[in-house]
Amino acid sequence: MSFSSFSEFLAMGGHGLYVWLSYGLGVAVILINLVLPWLQRNRLLAEQKRRLRREEGVQ
Amino acid sequence: MTMQTNSVESQRQSLSGLFWATCRREYLLSFRRKSDLVNPLIFFLMVATLFPLGVSPEPGFLSQLAPGVVWVAALLATLLSMDALFRSDYEDGSLEQLLLSPQPLFVVVLAKVLAHWSVTGLALTLMAPLLGVMLFLPADGMPGLMLSLLLGTPTLSLVGAIGAALTVGLRKGGVLISLLVLPLYIPVLIFGSSAVQAAVTGLPLGGYLALLGALLALALGLAPLAISAALRISMSS
Amino acid sequence: MTMQTNSVESQRQSLSGLFWATCRREYLLSFRRKSDLVNPLIFFLMVATLFPLGVSPEPGFLSQLAPGVVWVAALLATLLSMDALFRSDYEDGSLEQLLLSPQPLFVVVLAKVLAHWSVTGLALTLMAPLLGVMLFLPADGMPGLMLSLLLGTPTLSLVGAIGAALTVGLRKGGVLISLLVLPLYIPVLIFGSSAVQAAVTGLPLGGYLALLGALLALALGLAPLAISAALRISMSS
Amino acid sequence: MADQLLTVQNLFCERDDRILFSRLGFAIAPGEIVQIEGQNGSGKTTLLRILSGLSRNYEGDIFWRGEPVGEVREEFCRNLLYFGHQAGVKAVLSPQENLRWYAALSPAIDAEAIDHALEQVGLRGYEDVPCHSLSAGQNRRVSLARLYLSRAPLWILDEPFTAIDKKGVAAKENLLLKHAQQGGSVILTTHHELGIRGPVRKINLDQCAGTSV
Amino acid sequence: MADQLLTVQNLFCERDDRILFSRLGFAIAPGEIVQIEGQNGSGKTTLLRILSGLSRNYEGDIFWRGEPVGEVREEFCRNLLYFGHQAGVKAVLSPQENLRWYAALSPAIDAEAIDHALEQVGLRGYEDVPCHSLSAGQNRRVSLARLYLSRAPLWILDEPFTAIDKKGVAAKENLLLKHAQQGGSVILTTHHELGIRGPVRKINLDQCAGTSV
Amino acid sequence: MAEKKWMPRWFYQLASPRWCYQITGKLLPWFALVAGLSLIGGTLWALMFAPADYQQGNSFRIIYLHVPAAILAQSAYMLMAVAGAIALIWKMKVADMVLKSAAPIGASMAVLALATGAIWGKPTWGSWWVWDARLTSMLILFFLYLGVMALNSAIENESTAAQASAVLSLVGVVNIPIIKYSVEWWNTLHQPATFKLTEKPAMPAEMWVPLLVMVVGFYCLFAVSLMMRLRNEIVWRERRTGWVRELLSKQ
Numbered sequence A: 001m002s003f004s005s006f007s008e009f010l011a012m013g014g015h016g017l018y019v020w021l022s023y024g025l026g027v028a029v030i031l032i033n034l035v036l037p038w039l040q041r042n043r044l045l046a047e048q049k050r051r052l053r054r055e056e057g058v059q
Numbered sequence B, C: 001m002t003m004q005t006n007s008v009e010s011q012r013q014s015l016s017g018l019f020w021a022t023c024r025r026e027y028l029l030s031f032r033r034k035s036d037l038v039n040p041l042i043f044f045l046m047v048a049t050l051f052p053l054g055v056s057p058e059p060g061f062l063s064q065l066a067p068g069v070v071w072v073a074a075l076l077a078t079l080l081s082m083d084a085l086f087r088s089d090y091e092d093g094s095l096e097q098l099l100l101s102p103q104p105l106f107v108v109v110l111a112k113v114l115a116h117w118s119v120t121g122l123a124l125t126l127m128a129p130l131l132g133v134m135l136f137l138p139a140d141g142m143p144g145l146m147l148s149l150l151l152g153t154p155t156l157s158l159v160g161a162i163g164a165a166l167t168v169g170l171r172k173g174g175v176l177i178s179l180l181v182l183p184l185y186i187p188v189l190i191f192g193s194s195a196v197q198a199a200v201t202g203l204p205l206g207g208y209l210a211l212l213g214a215l216l217a218l219a220l221g222l223a224p225l226a227i228s229a230a231l232r233i234s235m236s237s
Numbered sequence D, E: 001m002a003d004q005l006l007t008v009q010n011l012f013c014e015r016d017d018r019i020l021f022s023r024l025g026f027a028i029a030p031g032e033i034v035q036i037e038g039q040n041g042s043g044k045t046t047l048l049r050i051l052s053g054l055s056r057n058y059e060g061d062i063f064w065r066g067e068p069v070g071e072v073r074e075e076f077c078r079n080l081l082y083f084g085h086q087a088g089v090k091a092v093l094s095p096q097e098n099l100r101w102y103a104a105l106s107p108a109i110d111a112e113a114i115d116h117a118l119e120q121v122g123l124r125g126y127e128d129v130p131c132h133s134l135s136a137g138q139n140r141r142v143s144l145a146r147l148y149l150s151r152a153p154l155w156i157l158d159e160p161f162t163a164i165d166k167k168g169v170a171a172k173e174n175l176l177l178k179h180a181q182q183g184g185s186v187i188l189t190t191h192h193e194l195g196i197r198g199p200v201r202k203i204n205l206d207q208c209a210g211t212s213v
Numbered sequence F: 001m002a003e004k005k006w007m008p009r010w011f012y013q014l015a016s017p018r019w020c021y022q023i024t025g026k027l028l029p030w031f032a033l034v035a036g037l038s039l040i041g042g043t044l045w046a047l048m049f050a051p052a053d054y055q056q057g058n059s060f061r062i063i064y065l066h067v068p069a070a071i072l073a074q075s076a077y078m079l080m081a082v083a084g085a086i087a088l089i090w091k092m093k094v095a096d097m098v099l100k101s102a103a104p105i106g107a108s109m110a111v112l113a114l115a116t117g118a119i120w121g122k123p124t125w126g127s128w129w130v131w132d133a134r135l136t137s138m139l140i141l142f143f144l145y146l147g148v149m150a151l152n153s154a155i156e157n158e159s160t161a162a163q164a165s166a167v168l169s170l171v172g173v174v175n176i177p178i179i180k181y182s183v184e185w186w187n188t189l190h191q192p193a194t195f196k197l198t199e200k201p202a203m204p205a206e207m208w209v210p211l212l213v214m215v216v217g218f219y220c221l222f223a224v225s226l227m228m229r230l231r232n233e234i235v236w237r238e239r240r241t242g243w244v245r246e247l248l249s250k251q
């Protein structure tokens, strides 16, 4: 453990803003890469199921 | 008497309706095509990356260049996008319909120029700080840069539209327009870049902005009439 | 046996015939329209006049800028003219005819790029000294400037044509092409402007020119194939 | 003269030293359908552009309800619907958006009329499709929908039936007839054989210029 | 199958979730004239673009003289003349200059043939006029002159008669007939009533898509 | 047919979207597991246990995001180019779907590398941005990504879009070494090593092991995201086939 207290951990030796900004961005990018395809999948499946039902309805 | 007022009223209403309908249409066109929307942005970004690469990456040197380069880039971006203002309308026949409309032409023209400005000039203005950072423009210069662009780019659009209208029917439009319009752009460039330079060095820049404002007022008053007349002339052959 | 040689011979003849016919057509088009011919010239001149006005009129400062500015202007001029390379053919249906021709596509493509280069890149090269003088480029830099442009601009045209071919069927072509092509242009810009800078400071510039030459050779070998493939792909939807 | 909608006297036009027509004179009364005939290049389009006021490349006089057309320009435009070679349809806009702008150009047409007009020209279901993914004929139909929207008495139509299928042509011909019966006038060119069940006056421009095969 | 020029099997195409045609199959023998019929937007242009190899947006098989067309592409192109919606005429070039380039694209046509072809389409005297000062029909005629130049057996023509006057249409119809009599084949679309004095096979695309008025 | 022999069997199986969909479905959870573990573990290690740099202090901890992102941004482009080549040469559908799916992930990694680099630059160099060789070439790589994505979204027809992006990414990959070389050379010419990125210091193991963990985590994350996008793409493009219908009706 390199830090003795939580506030020191947050401050990051005066570079807190930079470090936390970076890690925030990192988390955001990782989440975006997971959430977007997931949402896309849900939308796609729902849409295709609707289309399937529509086509079955026509026949 | 009331009859007449009413008709005047309804006419005014239909005029503003036409104005907004035209704006709406132009925005739709820009958003659908995207190119009008992103072109100045790309052009700006291109200039901002090419300059350090081509000229020199030193911050000190670049920061000296920055005011002029941003203004020259804005001017070129406007000028290059000007040619398309009436051309697509000309080519697909909408311009004929426009000229045969009973509504006064200058309303539509003004709406088109406004829409054009807001996707070029205004976009450039909003993007200018990014360019400033990439070219190491001192932070003091930013407000001056944005204000001068805000006041200067509408003039560029209005004046450019006169050139576009004069050359719309011609097969050689693209060239001519630069020749016609460039001399008229030079005062704007000079006042604009001087304003930024003044802001950077901490001098007062009110005078330059006032001059840019005066140019804008002049252009707003005269250009729509000139543009309408030019359109009629160049379509009548 | 002789039969076969003959047919190979006649085929080669018809290929070179096609090459020159295409060149001829492109030149005719440029000369009639004039705009292709004069546009880079005007753009170049504009840059040369706007820079002193917008940035600073001091000869010392300008001469430092000159190599980079000339190269950036050449690059932008090429890039901006690239979009039109296949667009008018696309719009009037000639491109369809081209794709349905039994002749190999890359011949026509190469001829078109050659013609395009000679009315933009070559013209720019020939005009560069004028620009150099206007921007106070030291006389020592002139040969380097012209040689580097001569070797670099064909690469720009070839690479740009790939972008033009990829975007020809699209309504948003104009923007995309800049985005696609610009990153690929950067090595040429760097080597080109470095060559001029080397020439100005009296350093040997053979290395840079050799690199530009190598890039040109690479582009000449690969680009025509990529362009033909891209044309077929983007027309096939 | 004032009871004619449009009167043309002594019209003369030349292009590149080729005289297209000279001493051309005619008048168009309300309720008339006039077809300008002539082979390719005989000057039909040129004449229509002159009549509509788009081209001023002529000599002679044109009167609108008895007054020189140059003097009553705005009044004339208010009463005119012009349909040119180019359809005036923006490829990236949908049919509805295209028509909405036309409605704004000549005021007092409501949005409902647009949907109705699009249905009339058979574009129901395509209202929201961008025009670049419509076929050639469908694109022309978008522009033709203006005929259903317009209340102008004078229609000038330059080859309105290009690329339109047979059923569509028949529907448009009926529309023209109806317009004439309601007192409107139509000047048109077309290379189709007109199937209008009513009187159609023909003006032939073949005497001078044009291709001869 | 090898004695047919073009064989189409089980062709399927959809656009924007609208099925234009499915399980379309036909064969075209030498000497046949085939007219693709259908209302606006029924997919005629789409079909012709697929047949000519311009569009690959389809499923199914197309054979040229019995071989899959993808494998004999060059051979196929050598035997094809395609005439599309757009005329492929450069406005700033003269008719002669336009045609000269087309001649270079499909080799072994001499300049004299060009003058002759221009005369055939009635553009004598206009050889040197830039095409932007020709009328709409004259512009189409420039492109139609290619029909007189071509020795390709298969012609695919998309609305070749647009903007052409009646005499011109009759001349072109004769040309098509002559081409068929000499063993060539023609696939065309047109909204004109064809007046060809010979057998014309019709293929109708109306079942699925398209406008219905 | 003969030349097909020397390609391994899985290569042809991969060509079948259906097989690909199934195999990625099986692989996904494992990759997700590894990615989750190593990312969380690596981050905690990096933030709390790794020692601070004696020069840069705690701002040094940005490296644990910066370097994996930079590495991945470059790897993803290579993957795209390989996929593009396969798509064009063997006309393999799955390859162009991989290409299309990889582009946005690579672009997001390039953004992350640029952003963390810029943030890191502020405390170490005193400015957000300098025209350094590595920075510039990363920026250009980002532009290349943008180009592929823009082209892909501008073309409506899917297979046309995929082929066009394949051509573009191949052209781009030819240029990447040239760009890198030219940019490095240009920079050393104009501006001798003022702002050179710290050469890899002889890092103590406590520093580089978490870095390695993060790199592995990022690669697995990339694989997870790629497979998710790829599966979506497969479903979309194969929506008319029987097996997708079956799949949909089963769910």
Ligand code: HEM
Pocket: F063, F066, F067, F070, F071, F074, F113, F114, F115, F116, F117, F118, F120, F121, F122, F124, F134, F135, F136, F138, F139, F197, F198, F199, F200
């Ligand atoms: C926007 C700014 C920056 C960009 C685009 C950038 C880009 C890169 C790239 C492309 C790599 C190579 C990764 C690899 O392939 O191994 C890298 C590595 C690295 N960067 Fe940055 N960087 C930036 C700013 C910084 C800053 C400010 C620092 C610290 C002072 C820094 C420190 C490092 C270190 C230590 C490495 C690892 C060196 C190595 O493994 O070779 N970077 N960066």
Ligand SMILES: Nc1ncnc2c1ncn2[C@@H]1O[C@H](COP(=O)(O)OP(=O)(O)OP(=O)(O)O)[C@@H](O)[C@H]1O
Pocket: D132, D133, D134, D135, D136, D137, D138, D163, D165, E015, E016, E020, E038, E039, E040, E041, E042, E043, E044, E045, E046, E047, E209, E210
């Ligand atoms: N680029 C495109 N993208 C999507 N859909 C298209 C595109 N082009 C045409 N379509 C659609 O395909 C259908 C057929 O179009 P096509 O041009 O083949 O019709 P057509 O039979 O030639 O009609 P016309 O008689 O009007 O020429 C139309 O419904 C149209 O909406």
Ligand SMILES: Nc1ncnc2c1ncn2[C@@H]1O[C@H](COP(=O)(O)OP(=O)(O)OP(=O)(O)O)[C@@H](O)[C@H]1O
Pocket: D015, D016, D018, D020, D038, D039, D040, D041, D042, D043, D044, D045, D046, D047, D209, D210, E132, E133, E134, E135, E136, E137, E138, E163, E165
């Ligand atoms: N812009 C122009 N400049 C010079 N001459 C022109 C121009 N436009 C047309 N012409 C000439 O004027 C004549 C008439 O053209 P116009 O377009 O009026 O013919 P049209 O009767 O409409 O023919 P079409 O049936 O082919 O549409 C033609 O001979 C043409 O060569």
Ligand SMILES: [Mg+2]
Pocket: D044, D045, D046, D158, E135, E136, E137
């Ligand atoms: Mg006409």
Ligand SMILES: [Mg+2]
Pocket: D135, D136, D137, E044, E045, E046, E158
């Ligand atoms: Mg059609």
